[in-house]
Every structure is written in structure tokens, then in C-alpha cells.
Amino acid sequence: MSDAVENDPWDALRRFTPARIALGRAGHALPTAPLLAFGLAHAQARDAVHQALDAAALHDALRARGYASLDAHSAAPDRAHYLRRPDLGRRLSDASRAALIGARDASAATPETVFVIADGLSALAASRHAVPLLDQMRARLDDASGTERGSSRIGPVVVAQQSRVALGDEIGELLGATFVAMLIGERPGLSSPDSLGIYLTYAPKVGRRDAERNCISNVRPEGLGYAAAAHKLHYLLAHARRLGLTGVALKDDSDALPADDRPRAVAPAPTGPVRRRR
DSSP states (O other): OOOOOBOOTTGGGGGGOSSOOOOOBBTTBOOHHHHHHHHHHHHHHHHHHHOOOOHHHHHHHHHHTTOOEEEEEBSOOSHHHHHHOGGGGGSBOHHHHHHHHHHHHHOSSOOSEEEEEEOTTOHHHHHHHHHHHHHHHHHHHHHOOHHHHHTOOBOOEEEEESOOTTHHHHHHHHTTOSEEEEEEEOOOOSSOTTOEEEEEEESOOTTOOGGGEEEEEEESTTSBOHHHHHHHHHHHHHHHHHHTOOSTTSOOOOOOOOGGGSOSSSOOOOSBSOOTTO
16 A cells, blocks of 8 residues: 555645645545644644633733723633633623723713623634734724714723623623624634634623624634724624614625735625624
8 A cells, every 4th residue: 555645636726715625645544744734723722712811911012002991800710610601701700890880980981882802712812813903993983084983982992801702791881882892712713713703782781682793703814804804893883873783683785895905715704693602
């Protein structure tokens, strides 16, 4: 039996997708290189789920760019509880709830939009992509004209640990925000351990359903780039403000993406309601 690697007839298609196709074979098995690459990707995905968020570094990066920031923690005391008890990740700890109420009472203005950077299932994604995305979003809000500029008051950025998507509802409600935008690490895959998701909710409050928010998925340079994601989020925010809603009734018709920042390998997931297993 020959030990030579036999090429797959689909080899020419590999350049069109990051999916593991046309890997070839050596005898009855995968060649060594793709087998080792698969093991590495699996290890990176597992590490991403368990990695802790460096909240202090995020606060430093935010404040260096002129953002005010607040800290928050869910009712899950540690990562092990967070992974076993999704419900604890959907509500604030008592200390964080009191701190956010205090921050709201001390503020002279009520924010229209509060951005939350959350670890979710990939702290790596939040650490890498949330701040560059915020920079792109701020540029669009700063460029807004007339009435929209007056309506785009941005509250302090909240850095949330051991967080699920629904934690943003309580954060937004306590801060009196009209909108909350969760920038949260998505469940890692074997080709993307650092994919960021954006979840936009109008009139956030505890008990909001998944169908009442919009999702922009796969935010990272190899997927949906920062400029393209900010373009979509700004579009959704403007129309949510006009209609007074988010979720299944708010459609993403922002087809004209910046030409230099289109998804490179795979198209982003369509904007729509949040996947329920968050």
C-alpha cells in the first residue's frame, strides 16, 4: 500500500470556503497535516470557551479611546457555574445591579444606546473585536446629521463577565437605555474560535424574548469585517429608532456594504432573532 497522499478531485474548490473539504487521503486516513490542523482547531475552540475575559485590559482600551466604562458581572460566580447554569448568566449579581443603579442615579443624562461588551462563549472574540467595532460605530454616529445626531446619545460601555445575551436586557433597563447592543463572543467553531455576535434590542427589560432582538453574526476580519458590521448595526439602529421596535419585524435591507470590507470567505448569517441556546 502506498503512503503517498492522494489529492481530492474537489481540491480546486478549497479556495472558496474555509470548510474542511478536499483534504485528500493517505491510504484510508486523513493526511497528517489536516489531521493535526483539526486537532489544533478543536483545542482552540475548547480554550476559547474556558478562557477568562481580561476586563481590566478592556477598560483600559476603552478609556484610552475616550469611552466611559462600567463593570458588570452576572450571577454566575465563575466559569464552571456559567457553563453549567445558563440561567445565572442571564441575570446580574446583586453587587452589579446596585452599582448600575448607582451609576444611573449619578448620571445627568439618560443614554439612548448602551453598548455591552460580554465574554459569552468566547472571551477571545470580545477582547479582539469589540473595541475596533465600537470605533467604527462611533464614527458613523458622529457623522449622523441633524435629528439623528441629537438622538444618538451613547451611554457608558459596560464590560460584562460570565454573560449570556439576555444579561443586556437587565443592564439596559437599569441604565434607562432605549437600545442595548450586546457585543458578545459566539460559540466557537472549528474555523472560528473568535467570532463576535451583535444583538440589538429595543426597550430592553428583563423578560424580553429572543424574537424581539436582531442579530449580526460572525464579526471578525475573516468573516464580516468591522466596517461592514458597523454599517449593518447603524442601519438597524436608525430604522429601529424610526419604527420603535427590533426583532422579527425589523428586516436588514442594508445591501450596499462597503466594497472593501465584504465578507471574504463565507457570507454572514442573516440578521434575525437570536438563537435560543444562548
